[in-house]
Amino acid sequence: QAKSGGGGNYAFYSPDMEKRTSARLEMRNLLRHAIERDELVLHYQPKVSIETGKIIGAEALLRWNSQERGAVPPAQFIPLAEESGLIVPIGEWVLRNACEQAAKWQELGFPLVIAVNLSPRQFRQADLLERITSILEETGLPPESLELEVTESAIMDNAASAIRLLTSIHDMGVHLSIDDFGTGYSSLAYLKQLPVSKLKIDQSFVKGLTIEADDAAIVTAVIAMAKSLHLGVTAEGVETAEQLDALVKLGCDNYQGFWFSRPIPADAFVDLLGTAH
Ligand code: C2E
Numbered sequence: 001q002a003k004s005g006g007g008g009n010y011a012f013y014s015p016d017m018e019k020r021t022s023a024r025l026e027m028r029n030l031l032r033h034a035i036e037r038d039e040l041v042l043h044y045q046p047k048v049s050i051e052t053g054k055i056i057g058a059e060a061l062l063r064w065n066s067q068e069r070g071a072v073p074p075a076q077f078i079p080l081a082e083e084s085g086l087i088v089p090i091g092e093w094v095l096r097n098a099c100e101q102a103a104k105w106q107e108l109g110f111p112l113v114i115a116v117n118l119s120p121r122q123f124r125q126a127d128l129l130e131r132i133t134s135i136l137e138e139t140g141l142p143p144e145s146l147e148l149e150v151t152e153s154a155i156m157d158n159a160a161s162a163i164r165l166l167t168s169i170h171d172m173g174v175h176l177s178i179d180d181f182g183t184g185y186s187s188l189a190y191l192k193q194l195p196v197s198k199l200k201i202d203q204s205f206v207k208g209l210t211i212e213a214d215d216a217a218i219v220t221a222v223i224a225m226a227k228s229l230h231l232g233v234t235a236e237g238v239e240t241a242e243q244l245d246a247l248v249k250l251g252c253d254n255y256q257g258f259w260f261s262r263p264i265p266a267d268a269f270v271d272l273l274g275t276a277h
Pocket residue numbers: 045060061062073074075078091094117118119149179180203236237238239256257258259262263
């Protein structure tokens with residue numbers, strides 16, 4: 001900020017950082033009202049069984065269509081929601097809507113498992129367990145039809161309490177999976193104590209699977225380890241037939257990716273179920 005000439009006339013020379021900070025504040029304020037303004041919507045990406053080629057579930061992925069900003073990518077607004085604590089009401093909205101949707105699909109005769117992402121902040125919420133229980137009751141979705149995706153860092157932030165919480169969630173019958181596996185600092189010693197049923201191999205490794213020896217080695221090792229620990233394994237971000245081919249050969253259980261379908265709105269998902277289930 002510098003004085004330019006006289007007469008109380010100021011020009012602002014904001015450094016980049018300051019600009020970024022105020023842009024974030026503005027966006028945070030917009031996000032604060034996103035639920036009541038009906039700007040949030042869930043898209044669904046199929047999870048596909050490699051053995052049968054059928055859709056076995058869906059991952060709910062949040063979309064924000066801001067009146068002021070248009071479509072804001074999750075990579076931008078999820079971190080903001082996380083920092084500001086807005087992820088707690090937003091996450092609850094996501095869970096309720098995803099469970100409602102899955103209950104509707106079950107009524108239509110599609111017994112899918114719906115996967116919902118849980119952020120580190122939600123994971124530290126004292127009443128998370130009660131929230132999940134009451135949403136399942138309200139929506140009538142069986143716990144076995146819900147899967148929660150947590151990242152290694154959310155767990156490792158406080159491993160002892162995370163293991164207790166995950167155990168209670170698991171005891172309800174809800175499935176747990178580790179998202180973006182391989183990108184965090186998960187300790188393999190903890191892995192065997194965690195009541196998770198599935199690992200999701202991060203898409204960065206899948207991307208290099210058919211072109212980089214290192215990525216191929218990592219994917220191979222993760223699948224082998226998952227199998228010996230009796231965990232299911234899902235590959236994220238499958239974009240090509242070659243990648244899928246490689247995953248079939250490695251014995252991967254399930255996959256998600258643009259190769260089969262991008263995340264799509266609920267009505268488009270139902271159409272897809274009708275043709276591909
Ligand atoms: P994630 O949970 O790992 O979700 C997978 C991301 O990969 C999604 O991005 C999805 O659209 C994208 N993806 C799927 N298949 C492909 C593919 O073949 N190629 C490529 N390049 N990308 C693919 P999206 O929807 O932008 O979400 C990004 C991240 O934002 C998610 O990563 C998750 O961490 C977070 N997120 C999204 N929705 C929610 C939510 O409701 N709650 C929380 N806490 N986090 C969410």
